[in-house]
Amino acid sequence: MNILTIDIEEWFHILDNDSTRSLDSWVNYEERIHRNVDRVLGLLDGKGLRATFFCLGWIADRYPEVIRSIHGAGHEIGSHSFAHQLVYEQTPEEYKSDFIRAIRTIEDITGERVRAYRAPGFSLKNQNKWVFDILLEQGIEIDCSIFPAPRAHGGFDNFGAAEPVWIERNGSFLKEFPINVFGLFGRSFVFSGGGYFRLLPYCMLKRFMDRSPYVMTYFHPRDFDPEQPLIRELPLYRRFKSYYGLGSAYRKLERLLEEYPFVDLAAADAATDWARARRVLI
Numbered sequence: 570m571n572i573l574t575i576d577i578e579e580w581f582h583i584l585d586n587d588s589t590r591s592l593d594s595w596v597n598y599e600e601r602i603h604r605n606v607d608r609v610l611g612l613l614d615g616k617g618l619r620a621t622f623f624c625l626g627w628i629a630d631r632y633p634e635v636i637r638s639i640h641g642a643g644h645e646i647g648s649h650s651f652a653h654q655l656v657y658e659q660t661p662e663e664y665k666s667d668f669i670r671a672i673r674t675i676e677d678i679t680g681e682r683v684r685a686y687r688a689p690g691f692s693l694k695n696q697n698k699w700v701f702d703i704l705l706e707q708g709i710e711i712d713c714s715i716f717p718a719p720r721a722h723g724g725f726d727n728f729g730a731a732e733p734v735w736i737e738r739n740g741s742f743l744k745e746f747p748i749n750v751f752g753l754f755g756r757s758f759v760f761s762g763g764g765y766f767r768l769l770p771y772c773m774l775k776r777f778m779d780r781s782p783y784v785m786t787y788f789h790p791r792d793f794d795p796e797q798p799l800i801r802e803l804p805l806y807r808r809f810k811s812y813y814g815l816g817s818a819y820r821k822l823e824r825l826l827e828e829y830p831f832v833d834l835a836a837a838d839a840a841t842d843w844a845r846a847r848r849v850l851i
Contacts, residue, residue: 570733570840571784572746573620573831574647574713575609576687577602577628577635580791581800582653583811584690588802592627592652601797602628605790606635608819610642616826620644621834623687623713626651626671629678636678645833647685647713648672656692656700657723665703672707685834687787688714691748694723698851701738711838712736713785715747718759728849732783733841735848744843746834748785751777762787767814771821778829786831793819 581589581598588594613620622639624646629636640646650656651671656664672683686709693700693714704712717728731749735742751758759765760777761784769777778784791797795815803811832840 570782570837571778571786571829571831572834572837573613573618573786573826574687574788574834575620575622576649576787576789577606577622577624577639578649578653578789578791579628580605580794580797582625582791583800583803583807584653584655584692586800586803586807589800590654595627599798600632601794602632602635602790605794606639608793609788609790610638610644612819612823612826613644614642618826618831619833619836620831621647621685623647623649623685624675625649625653626667626674627653629671629674633678636675640679640681645685645835646675646679646681646683647687647711647834648675648683648709649687650689653689655690656688657694657697658692661699661703664700668703668707682708684709685711685713687712688723690723691716692723694725698738701736701743701851705738705741705743709743711744711746711834713746713748713787713834715745716759717747718750729847731785733837733843733846735843735846737848737850742848744838744841745849746785746837748787749781749783751781761785763789763792764810764813766821767792767818771824774821774825775828778825788822791815793822 648671651667716724717731731747734745736745
């Protein structure tokens with residue numbers, strides 16, 4: 570099962586960086602979301618594919634036509650928060666306010682209920698498992714936020730195998746489609762999105778794809794935009810992570826979509842045997 574998802578955010582929505590942290594700072598950067606989303610939509614349309622787009626409420630509020638174009642092309646719309654902040658830096662009250670604002674903004678545009686969510690930066694970990702209470706309370710059916718390995722912005726290293734599971738929380742249940750990892754040399758590697766996808770040569774991506782029965786991708790429009798400006802305040806290692814491979818990523822994505830079958834989250838949900846799925850107590 571290979572699942573195709575896109576996180577709809579601007580090129581400057583880089584986490585854990587002071588110069589791009591606040592909403593007030595975002596007006597200082599040029600808009601590139603229209604051309605980048607149009608390019609992705611054109612590629613998917615040409616290949617007859619459907620994806621799930623996890624959209625920022627800020628994008629929906631500022632550029633509702635972007636959400637309309639994605640929805641109008643027949644793609645599933647999920648939420649990626651409103652203000653793209655790390656969840657573990659928020660209080661439950663701040664998180665809930667942001668979450669509800671994002672959901673209402675998107676639903677007002679599409680006229681459809683949002684049923685799927687992904688946290689910015691996969692920033693869920695043991696310290697903020699209360700997030701699942703809010704997701705369940707607000708009617709979210711599917712979460713795609715769990716990173717089943719240690720990472721800078723979160724991670725659940727004791728989660729178990731990366732596969733569709735039930736999250737059990739205080740007697741309630743939520744479907745979870747985590748990010749997949751690949752075991753190599755005793756470590757867990759990610760290859761299916763973002764900087765990891767841009768960094769790895771295609772031969773390695775193909776090797777990992779061939780050996781992975783479950784793949785959850787997570788691309789961003791900025792991953793395929795080699796002309797985006799440089800955020801000079803980033804330290805060197807963050808510059809490398811954020812800008813390496815931008816020139817070759819689009820062609821790699823084309824090859825990936827040509828060589829492997831992909832479905833959106835709704836189709837993956839329908840194809841999953843939930844009666845046999847593992848339950849994970851959070």
